[in-house]
Amino acid sequence: MSHSLEFTASSVVRDALTHRVVVCFPGPGEDRMELEYAATRTEAWEFASAATLTGLSVRVDLRVRAGLRPLPCRRLWR
Template sequence: MIPAEKNPADPADQPTRRITVYFDGPTPDDALVLEYAATQAEAGEFTTAAVHAGLMVTVDAEVDPALRRLPCRSLWH
């Protein structure tokens, strides 16, 4: 069963963290960097899973309103 999404007005569901995920490419020019907005809980859970999978991830509080939310965030939260 997929849990219902939280009410977007819920302060606990407001993104307060920027997650930056770094992917190596065959050359330094082919590297890929993706940024997402997430709650503190989502950021922690995603980072744990991503690092375990061998990815490099940084998390900070520089959230831009234009950042996309972390995809499938219900899986990490």
């Protein structure tokens, strides 16, 4: 039995990790923490919308760089 994967230009672009998501956890001085992740456009904005409802501060930008971890549980935000 053989399996084939079909890639189209739109699916590759849609799944590209093009956005950086910065999640800011407040705290005094050095207790403040920021976590950075790479995400697709949809994942980034869906996550940011949900996270800000809980009181978290989230920034989304296009500053993706090598080595950024993908957004955890990415499939939840599609």
